Amino acid sequence: MRNNKGQALVEFIIVLPLLLLIIMSIIDFGNIITKKYSLQNELDVISDMYLDHKDVAGYVRSENIDISITKEDDITTIKLDKNISIISPILNIVFGKNYLIEVEKSIYVSE
Secondary structure (H helix, E strand, O other): OOOOHHHHHHHHHHHHHHHHHHHHHHHHHHHHHHHHHHHHHHHHHHHHHHOOOOHHHHHHHHHOOOEEEEEOEEEEEEEEEEEEEEOHHHHHHHHHOEEEEEEEEEOOOOO
């Protein structure tokens, strides 16, 4: 009979880097989704501030968010952009080092 005590350890060492890459990618992907929902909530706050004629630019500067506001007749479109850094090597290859999250909302503004 052969002694196979070290076989499991060798297999674990071979599989461990791949497992860690997958776990890092899952964490990064979850971070992207969380940041997108957070940015969507920020968009709701900013659109309410815009409708109440409050200082939107100051709020956006403090949150490091890029904003663009376009007006066409009575419809105003507010678009927010934010870059997210990606740390996992697998998603880094797919998306690049930074991933741009964009959300936009159109609101009716009567004058």
